[in-house]
Amino acid sequence: xxxxxxxxxxxxxxxxxxxxxxxxxxxxxxxxxxxxxxxxxxxxxxxxxxxxxxxxxxxxxxxxxxxxxxxxxxxxxxxxxxxxxxxxxxxxxxxxxxxxxxxxxxxxxxxxxxxxxxxxxxxxxxxxxxxxxxxxxxxxxxxxxxxxxxxx
Ligand SMILES: [Zn+2]
Ligand SMILES: [Zn+2]
Numbered sequence: 001x002x003x004x005x006x007x008x009x010x011x012x013x014x015x016x017x018x019x020x021x022x023x024x025x026x027x028x029x030x031x032x033x034x035x036x037x038x039x040x041x042x043x044x045x046x047x048x049x050x051x052x053x054x055x056x057x058x059x060x061x062x063x064x065x066x067x068x069x070x071x072x073x074x075x076x077x078x079x080x081x082x083x084x085x086x087x088x089x090x091x092x093x094x095x096x097x098x099x100x101x102x103x104x105x106x107x108x109x110x111x112x113x114x115x116x117x118x119x120x121x122x123x124x125x126x127x128x129x130x131x132x133x134x135x136x137x138x139x140x141x142x143x144x145x146x147x148x149x150x151x152x
Contacts, residue, residue: 004019004020004023004066007064007065007066008060008064011063011064013060013064017046018042018046018049018053018057019057019060019061021042021045021046021049022038022042022054022057022058022061023057023061023066023067023080025038025041025042026038026058026061026067026078026079026080027080028041029041030098031095031096032070032077032078032079032087032096033077033078034074034075034076034077034078035051035054035055035058035075035076035078036051036075038054038058038078039051039054042054058078061078062078065081066080066081067079067080067081068080068081068123070087070096072089072094072096073094074094077096083101084101084102084103084104084105084122085098085099085100085101085102086098086099086102086104086123086124086125086126087099087123087124087125087126088125088126088127088128088130089125089126089127089128090128090129090130090133091127091128091129092129092130092133093130093132093133095130097130099124099126103122104122104123104124105119105122107122107124108122
């Protein structure tokens, strides 16, 4: 939390209860929440907070480099900037998963960047189908609760 306060102050921004609560909820939720997810997470603690305030707060955090906005189909998801990591994205249900922590800037260090461009981060996203969705399209796993093993 002191990180948040220091960073915001360095940017001439104030630490507010709302910013603290949204940032804390974002760090506590592992699954890349949407603004709505965060709204539901903090509204018990902050009665009177609106979804618009959550959106504004998230924008402040993203501007300040404390969170990353991950756009995609449907609502954007948010990730606190804790460590460099990539994501998997399920093309069926849209779920984002975390890849193990790894700084991808080294992976692409031999890619020539435009002159004068200063790289800060490299985003890695692997698109595919998650295990849950793959299980629905493939044949059903054995051992289910149906009558498949019933003898006649
Ligand atoms: Zn899926
Ligand atoms: Zn993530």
